[in-house]
Amino acid sequence: MNRKRLNIIYLSLITMMVLFLALGGVFQLGTAGSHTVNAESAAVPSSGQKKKLVMGTSPDYPPYESVDAKNNGEIIGLDIDIAKYITSKLGYELEISSMDFNGLVTALQSGRVDFVMSGMSATDERRQSVDFSNTYYAARNTIVSKKSAVLETEESLSGKRVGTQLGSTQDLYAETIQGAVLKKLNKIPDLINELNSNRIDAAIVEDAVAIEMTAANPNLTMSFLPAESAENGYAIAFPKKSTIVNDFNGVLAEMSESGQLDAIVQKWFASEKDESSDKLLNIDFSILKGYIPYILKGVYVTLLFTLVSALFGLVWGSILSLFKISGIKLLEWFATAYTSVFRGTPLLLQLILIYYATPQILNYDISALMAAGLAFGLNSAAYLSETIRGGIMSVDKGQREASIALGIPYRKMMVRIIFPQALRNILPALVNECIALLKESSLVSVIGVTDLMRRGDFVRSLTFRSFEVLLFIAAIYYVLVLILTSFARMLERRLRRSD
CATH class of the missing domain: 3.40.190.10 (Periplasmic binding protein-like II)
Known part of the structure; x- marks a missing residue:
């Protein structure tokens, strides 16, 4: 038993070292040149020095x-x-x-x-x-409403549903409007959607944005609020x-x-410029003209992130599953506690925490892509550890007994006999996890990774049209999932033929 435990620890440590070296190599491009100069120490450079x-x-x-x-x-x-x-x-x-x-x-x-x-x-x-x-620059707060129900003054907003961009000056100003029912959204294009869907009666934005919004949406109109409503430039x-x-x-x-x-x-x-269209209330994919190549570039980032996260989760999840069956109380406790923490807290919270806390605590400027890979890999490993443990336990005990009787070393037995059979048994669950990673990758746009979703947000902010952009991105995700599923089925059929 002692030899078995030492082999488990040895195998886990070697695998972890290889994993982290590989992860660092994959994201080296993402981290290169990402060092941030601390503003407190950034003195004006001398002549000839930048x-x-x-x-x-x-x-x-x-x-x-x-x-x-x-x-x-x-x-x-x-x-x-x-x-x-x-x-x-x-x-x-x-x-x-x-x-x-x-x-x-x-x-x-x-x-x-x-x-x-x-x-x-x-x-x-x-x-x-x-x-x-x-x-x-000092901007003016502006009300944007539908031409069919124009709202022009602060008093007219009382009792109305008013949309603002979360954290903006207009958001703070709207909180002072008596009787207004506020709806706070993250992005300006979302305000357009809410207005056109009649979920809000008006939106408060600044003058330049209001001009862009009404130019692209001829069913909307704008009304300037008094200059004193904008206290800060x-x-x-x-x-x-x-x-x-x-x-x-x-x-x-x-x-x-x-x-x-x-x-x-x-x-x-x-x-x-006036980009109004007679097809405003209908689907008009012509607005995507010129933007499709830019959006498609996000496929590479999405696939790279998904691949690395899946590999990281698989390897680290395998190590955790070994910890759980090792018989060593400390390792069992660690693996159980790890799984509990990562399954018990939101993935988005883990992502933001790793991205913002790492520079502050470790003084290391981790890139957004690497932070995303770590967060998703660590989270995925918590779920996969239970799946892999179940796969290992599903392998017939006779396989272990026969290996021991033949004098096969424990590491070789696990790598060449037990793990291949376990992975074959849990292949459908692994495919589901990869599909989940691919779809959940849209969360990385929150920390600025220019994946498919992030690029779609940029296009939405330029066109002030969301449905066509989001439908196109949804189609890309669906095609990627179909390809992944087809590949998994081919692999599964090949494994069956090899039985």
């Missing part, structure tokens, strides 16, 4: 920031042009990091980004967590006690005096 500053943004808010999905997929917009001008003047190299708006302040606090520009207002609540530059956010705030303020002042700031604003506000 340092990198990482800017956090949520590129789903045109014209401030959006993805040029019809061309090279570059993030463009008013905020981007201002950031490029300032960092160039100060001698920095600019790197742009894409993430959800709700995670921008957290990214600043964890040191993942050096500053944030994303149409962010300098509110008193945010000033408690971050430092702000001087404002570079847009500013650049920095970590607390950042040493580069004054440098940025100096360039902003220079841009304002020279007219460069106004020129950038006019460039983006003058580019509004």
Whole structure:
């Protein structure tokens, strides 16, 4: 028994080492160049020397920031042009990091980004967590409603269902409206869907976004609220006690005096175009023209992430299953506790925790793709450990007894005799887990991984149409699942023929 236990531990440790080396190699490309310069130590570089500053943004808010999905997929917009001008003047190299708006302040606090520009207002609540530059643009709050039921004043919103983008200035303003029933959503395109579906009566957004919304949706109209309803202008956010705030303020002042700031604003506000369509209330896949190649590039990221997560979960789940049948109380307790924790907490919570906590606790800037692979692999292993344990226990005991009688070493017996039969028995369960990983991979868009879902969100923010984009992405996921299922059936038939 002691020899068996030592063999289990030895086999597990070797497998873990190989697994983590392989995982690091696969994601090396994702982690390369992702180091973030701490803003507190980022002094102005000397002549001829360039340092990198990482800017956090949520590129789903045109014209401030959006993805040029019809061309090279570059993030463009008013905020981007201002950031490029300032960092160039100060001698920095600019790197742009894409993430959800709700995670921008957290990214600043964890040191993942050096500053944030994303149409962010300098509110008193945010000033408690971050430092702000001087404002570079002041927007007006605007009501967007249907032409068939126009709402023009704050008083008219009383008793109405009002939609806002979660965490935005308009969201904070809407909370002060007496009698309004608020519905907070993550993205601007979602507000359009809710308006067109009559789930809300109006949406409160800023003026530039309202112009884009109504231009793309001729059944909507906008009404400007008084200027005093927008108390704060847009500013650049920095970590607390950042040493580069004054440098940025100096360039902003220079841009304002020279007219460069106004020129950038006019460039983006003058580019509004009418993309209205007579097929607004019908399905019109012509809006996808030019965006399909950009969306399809997300298939590679989705498949890479799913493959690595599945392999990681399978290997680590196998190790946990060995722990559970080892007879060693400490290993059994660890495997049981691990399974309980990862099955008892939400996957999304685990994903966000690994992504944001790793730089803060370990001082290691883990890439979004690697964080996603770890989170999904660790979570999948908790479920697979029970599946694999059941598969091992389902193998006839006579196989073990015969192996022992023939003097076959324990490691060789497990690798060449027990595991192959166990995997064959649990193949349908393994396929189901891979399919679940493939579909659940859409969650990684929350931390900025540009998978299929994330790219779809960018296209939705540009077209202000959701149904066609989401239906196209759903079709891609369905085809991928069909291919995976067909491959699994072929493998299963081959295994049956080899019996």
